[in-house]
Amino acid sequence: MKPRVLILYYSFSNQTQRVATVMQEAFQQRDWDADVCQIEFIDPRYRIEFPFRPVGRKLLRWLWPQLRGKTGDVRVSGDVLARDYDLICLGSPTWWLNPAMPVVSFLRSPAAGQLLHGKRFAVFAVCRKAWWNNLRQVKKLACRQGGTFVAGTAFCFAGGEIQSMLSFISYMQYDTDRDRCCGVRIRPFGVGDAGLAHAREFVGELADTIAPFTPPPHQDATH
Ligand SMILES: Cc1cc2nc3c(=O)[nH]c(=O)nc-3n(C[C@H](O)[C@H](O)[C@H](O)COP(=O)(O)O)c2cc1C
Structure with a gap:
């Protein structure tokens, strides 16, 4: 029997999805049975069409509820919830220094307990720059649902804080890469x-670390 992995992620502007797809291919090349599943953010209160202008006002619609710890309605395919995985990789974009609201919404739901309880999991954060708290929070929430943390990593954009911010603003507005934003x-x-090469390396580390048919050790969810 092949070892089984699920790569479960949310993606608004496709970067987490790109990493998830590369990870799936890398697992398959190592003869793993690899499923990919996107968390669907179906809550009409937080719907934003992409691309959009002006960027600030629309994105701020997510800021205040997220900072207040609000969650929204999400959906994950029942098929993956019913399957038994040796490893679950959780992919989370950073929103306002935290995991994206759809990821938090899923990880706080009973469905997350169904999926993660007694299972090993890894985390990958995708963002312009601010990955640390995102990864830490996803790890904490998944441990609370009974999962055992194996490893985490981050995929960040090139360039400095300002440059990556301008790339982000420009992409949100036009849904395509442009040479300049605000004259810069x-x-x-x-x-x-x-980053995509790093995703393949990360899969190699995970596959080498996991002995799929031994039960995960007990891990305390409080840290
Ligand atoms: C609402 C929102 C808030 C964001 N906040 C941050 C942030 O605080 N720090 C950061 O480095 N990137 C931030 N980003 C950038 C995203 O992390 C980045 O665009 C990433 O590609 C999102 O993943 P996705 O393409 O899979 O949706 C934010 C993006 C959005 C849409």
Whole structure:
């Protein structure tokens, strides 16, 4: 029997999805049975069409509820909830220094307990720059649902804080890469080739670490 992995993620502007797809291919090349599933954010209160202008006002619709710890309605395919995985990889974009609201919404739901209880999990954060708290929060929530943390990593955009912010703003407005934003030369939006190579390496580390048919050790959910 092949070891089984689920890569479960949310993605608004496709970068987490790109990483998830590369990870799926890398697992399959190692002869793993690899499922990919996107968390659907179906809550009409937080719907935003993409691309959009002006960027600030629309994105701020997510800021206040997220900072107050609000969650929204999400959906995950019943098929993956019913399957038994040796490893679950959780992919989360950063929103306002935290995991994206759809990821938090899922991880706080009973469905997350059904999926994660007694299972090993890994976390990958995708963002412009601020990955640390995102990864930490996802780890904490998944441990609370009975999962055992194996490893975590982050995929960040190229360039500095300002450059990546301008790339982000430009992409949100036009849904395509442009040379300049506000008169300043900018880098391409998103996770670059080096990031995707890192995704393949991360899969290698996970696959080498996991002995799929031994039960995960007990882990305390409080830290
Ligand atoms: C509402 C919102 C808030 C964001 N806040 C941050 C942030 O605080 N720090 C950061 O580094 N990136 C932030 N980003 C950038 C995203 O992390 C980045 O665009 C990433 O590609 C999102 O993943 P996705 O493409 O899979 O949706 C934010 C993006 C959105 C849409």
